[in-house]
Amino acid sequence: RPGRARPAPPGALPTPVALASGRLAAMLSRVAHGARRLASRHGPLKPAGSLVSARRGKASAAELPSEVDAVIIGGGSLGASCAYHLQQRGLKTVLLEAHQLTAGTTWHTAGMLWRLRPSDSDVELHTYTRDMCIKLEQETEVNSWTENGGLFIACNKERLDEYKRLWTMGHYFGVDSRMLSPAETKELYPILNVDDIYGAMHSPTDGTIDPAGVVNAYKRAAERLGSRVVEHCPVEAIQTESYSVQGQQRRRVTGVTANGQNIKTGIVVNCTGAWANGIADMAQIKVPLRAMKHAYIVTESIEGVHPGLPNMRDHDLSIYFKTQGDSLALGGYERNPEFWPDVDPNFHFGLFDLDWDTFNQNLEGHIKRCPLIETLGIKSTVCGPEAFTPDHKPLVGPDVDLGGFVHCCGFNSMGMMLGGGIGREVAAWVTEGAPNLDIFSMDVARFHPNCSRDPLWIEDRTHESYAKTYAIVFPHDEPLAGREARKSALYDALMERGCVYQSRQGFERPGWFEPKLGPNAHCKDYDFYNAYEGSISGLDRPAPSPHAEHAYHRLVDGECTFGWGGNVKLVEEECKAARTGVAVFDQSYFGKFFLEGPEAMKAADWLCTARMDESRAIGSVAYTALCNERGGVQCDLTVTKLAEDKFYIAAGGTTFTHDWRWITRELEKSGFQAALRDASDDYCMISVQGPYSRDLLAGVTDIPLDNDAIPFSTCRHAKIAGHDLMVLRLTFVGELGFELHVPSSSAVAVYQAVMAAGEALSAAKGVPVANAGYRAIDSMSAEKGYRHWHADLSNADTPFEAGIGFVALAKLKTDKPFLGRQALEKQRAEGLKRRLICLTLDEKHPETPLHGQETLWRDGRCVGFVKSTAFGFSTGEQIAYGYVDAPEGKPLKPKAFTEWLSSGTWAIRDKGVDRPS
Numbered sequence: 001r002p003g004r005a006r007p008a009p010p011g012a013l014p015t016p017v018a019l020a021s022g023r024l025a026a027m028l029s030r031v032a033h034g035a036r037r038l039a040s041r042h043g044p045l046k047p048a049g050s051l052v053s054a055r056r057g058k059a060s061a062a063e064l065p066s067e068v069d070a071v072i073i074g075g076g077s078l079g080a081s082c083a084y085h086l087q088q089r090g091l092k093t094v095l096l097e098a099h100q101l102t103a104g105t106t107w108h109t110a111g112m113l114w115r116l117r118p119s120d121s122d123v124e125l126h127t128y129t130r131d132m133c134i135k136l137e138q139e140t141e142v143n144s145w146t147e148n149g150g151l152f153i154a155c156n157k158e159r160l161d162e163y164k165r166l167w168t169m170g171h172y173f174g175v176d177s178r179m180l181s182p183a184e185t186k187e188l189y190p191i192l193n194v195d196d197i198y199g200a201m202h203s204p205t206d207g208t209i210d211p212a213g214v215v216n217a218y219k220r221a222a223e224r225l226g227s228r229v230v231e232h233c234p235v236e237a238i239q240t241e242s243y244s245v246q247g248q249q250r251r252r253v254t255g256v257t258a259n260g261q262n263i264k265t266g267i268v269v270n271c272t273g274a275w276a277n278g279i280a281d282m283a284q285i286k287v288p289l290r291a292m293k294h295a296y297i298v299t300e301s302i303e304g305v306h307p308g309l310p311n312m313r314d315h316d317l318s319i320y321f322k323t324q325g326d327s328l329a330l331g332g333y334e335r336n337p338e339f340w341p342d343v344d345p346n347f348h349f350g351l352f353d354l355d356w357d358t359f360n361q362n363l364e365g366h367i368k369r370c371p372l373i374e375t376l377g378i379k380s381t382v383c384g385p386e387a388f389t390p391d392h393k394p395l396v397g398p399d400v401d402l403g404g405f406v407h408c409c410g411f412n413s414m415g416m417m418l419g420g421g422i423g424r425e426v427a428a429w430v431t432e433g434a435p436n437l438d439i440f441s442m443d444v445a446r447f448h449p450n451c452s453r454d455p456l457w458i459e460d461r462t463h464e465s466y467a468k469t470y471a472i473v474f475p476h477d478e479p480l481a482g483r484e485a486r487k488s489a490l491y492d493a494l495m496e497r498g499c500v501y502q503s504r505q506g507f508e509r510p511g512w513f514e515p516k517l518g519p520n521a522h523c524k525d526y527d528f529y530n531a532y533e534g535s536i537s538g539l540d541r542p543a544p545s546p547h548a549e550h551a552y553h554r555l556v557d558g559e560c561t562f563g564w565g566g567n568v569k570l571v572e573e574e575c576k577a578a579r580t581g582v583a584v585f586d587q588s589y590f591g592k593f594f595l596e597g598p599e600a601m602k603a604a605d606w607l608c609t610a611r612m613d614e615s616r617a618i619g620s621v622a623y624t625a626l627c628n629e630r631g632g633v634q635c636d637l638t639v640t641k642l643a644e645d646k647f648y649i650a651a652g653g654t655t656f657t658h659d660w661r662w663i664t665r666e667l668e669k670s671g672f673q674a675a676l677r678d679a680s681d682d683y684c685m686i687s688v689q690g691p692y693s694r695d696l697l698a699g700v701t702d703i704p705l706d707n708d709a710i711p712f713s714t715c716r717h718a719k720i721a722g723h724d725l726m727v728l729r730l731t732f733v734g735e736l737g738f739e740l741h742v743p744s745s746s747a748v749a750v751y752q753a754v755m756a757a758g759e760a761l762s763a764a765k766g767v768p769v770a771n772a773g774y775r776a777i778d779s780m781s782a783e784k785g786y787r788h789w790h791a792d793l794s795n796a797d798t799p800f801e802a803g804i805g806f807v808a809l810a811k812l813k814t815d816k817p818f819l820g821r822q823a824l825e826k827q828r829a830e831g832l833k834r835r836l837i838c839l840t841l842d843e844k845h846p847e848t849p850l851h852g853q854e855t856l857w858r859d860g861r862c863v864g865f866v867k868s869t870a871f872g873f874s875t876g877e878q879i880a881y882g883y884v885d886a887p888e889g890k891p892l893k894p895k896a897f898t899e900w901l902s903s904g905t906w907a908i909r910d911k912g913v914d915r916p917s
Contacts, residue, residue, distance in 0.1 A: 063230050067264040068092045071256050073235050074271035076106035078408050080218035081423025082269050087227040089431045096258050098234035099348035101215050105273045108384045110322050111209040112311045113417045114150045115175050116166040118473045121437045123173045125421025132420035136217035144213030149310035150206030154198045161562050162472050163201040164911035169853045172865045177203040209416050233258050238282040245668050246675035253404030269406045274385040276409035285402050288452045289410040290462045291340040293352050295383035296331030299376045315470035317365030332362035333469040335531040339538030354381040388412050390461030396442045400661050407444045434628040438794035445658040451506035457482045460526045475851045476559035481526040488588035489684050489747040495519050509589040510773035512571050523552040574772035575873040581767035582690040589653030592683045597674035600645045609808035616641050621713045625799050625807045627820025632795040635659045640715045684747035689737035692767050700757045721753040734784030782870035782879045791868040792881050803836045831891030834883050839917040841878040856882050858904035
């Protein structure tokens, strides 16, 4: 049947089993004819020709070292890059490849690289990969880079706006690009049909990476540094050992077995792509990744096509063209991809028969963009295995559960583009404890363990991320797949009140409320966008019936815009309630941990920038940073001192697993007699905020709530409706407010008591009392200057750079040691090379909002870029936070930096237009 595996490189290609009707049928008959002619003229395809070794059989024992610092498994572009970068940092490494280098996915990759991405970290990673290709050619004399550029077609205004935003961002990062009219697009790429396009973006310094060349170059460079690269050496087992840390059981890597020989090591890097689950199974861990069949076809020669033509992407048609000599490689992302659940460990250079019924979706787009294609024969088809993840981002970094196991897989057809940059980041992570850049969006710890271990959640989300590969990245889009994997105890109660939920790390958190909809705002079961008939291709699962009506889908579609979403007025009303009355937020999404043990205070004081020693009173709450050795903010959270040997930590829900991993690993390294206990599912967090919040709670709590009884940043134990809870006087929105940390079993009763008191308060005093969601929190926290990890600060930013130096100043005035102190002392003495600033647009109530990644201009010079934005409904201002560089790249002391900031004329460049700020 279509889609069956063929374990050898293709020779004569099969005649398509199912032909399309109409004009595609004629083309597909030429496809088979062209394929047969290719096979007879040229013989079978050669995988990664320059690396195919004449040697066969297993590696000899003499080739394998008995002990190394790190074992890299997988000889593709990622494995080769990791071997090079780890060896470059002084580690003794060996790379083990089960068959030959480039086997699996690398050998048949399209190899296109494009640098303008909706993420500053992605731009830097892709740029480094490009630069490494050029550098490696100089070092090894192996060429792997062709600079033929990239062309991006926009078929609608929203897509053109997205490209304009990327083009604008390129000014800061030095990525050359220009916007083209349809006529200019036709001039650059004459065979394209441009009748229906709005314009295009051309990035001339993008290009194509030769997979065999780049792997060979990394291999040579790594071996020159002392690394060992061993082919025909499959890993057979991963050794681990169990041990105890403060009564908690842990595991760590101790070695691998390959070809019957044991190699002692404390680090294993899994770079095996679609085969990553097999390696993870050896270590008894899970990887949220699925293998799929991904294809492209190669046309016969086309007059006017040459290697200098740019690689073309039409994201709206979900297709790409890659120049391949005087032919085109045609690929894309269909809505009905085929899963490959039974991954064959011996499928080294194999390909699958192309399923034309699936690929026809792409082919229709190819013909629309270039009608000439309909008349061509097809030289060859390439349908191979590729690894995809639930959010279309790679899986990188240390495993949450198994010490010494490092993930570097799941690259969603972007492994070639990211190979150089991620190899560098993995090496930094292994040797320094943290990557150089903020790559949390790729960190394997972004997923909650409940999701990582749920096969249906992984399959559903991975399908959706594949199907939406080329979709516009809107700031308020939401997934329809994998919903309700994690919920708070208040989920149903809030749904009855019209909660429109957002999905974050598999958790359903309130986005905003549509009171008139009630429970109809519920996200229904995933229907795979009606992409399959009968069953889901490759899976033993029936295809679900499409939804005739889906209110949640309509609501989300209304937010898929770069303008003002359809529900912005409802968010504004929630903000108004918090500023003038009371807003009630369910923030149960937060992680909740207890740090306990005889040396819990010493441990907290070592980890936190804020003082956690005897000087801090029991019952006090501190907002603090946890820094890495470079001074970067690894976590930002609140810590409540419940006793000398017990601390309560509330961590952001987005970073729950990440923060857990960081704290537990650092506790282990420090050796303190203290342990971290996860209580996230045991507690809900109901946040009552607004100028009348004290009035509301006064009638339902059994303790006084005046300033003397519960000052700001303190915690008290209380009862509401007979249920025990903790009251923390804190705010994320800048108003008088109280957080109720309630056992989950009591949450509904406490919530109902709070809302009943709110209704009485509203009736008595005429003030608004409303449920509210995270969209409102984002707006109000931006108005007050509060920071959000992974948005405004990260492991790559110090507290001083992020404008929260106050979290460390008190401790820096003492001689108390804490993690990151030396780096912060040095920076404080020398000054800052970059700094987070806040700008507002001069125009009040602007017609179009900002969304991030715009560039910051001072006196006509680009000096930075926007990291996060929000509209302040209270002030009527568009707010933007972004990092700017000090003049000439030299450090400035805070006063001098402030003077420089204040003396210039500022603008935010948005889609190529300067907006005075």
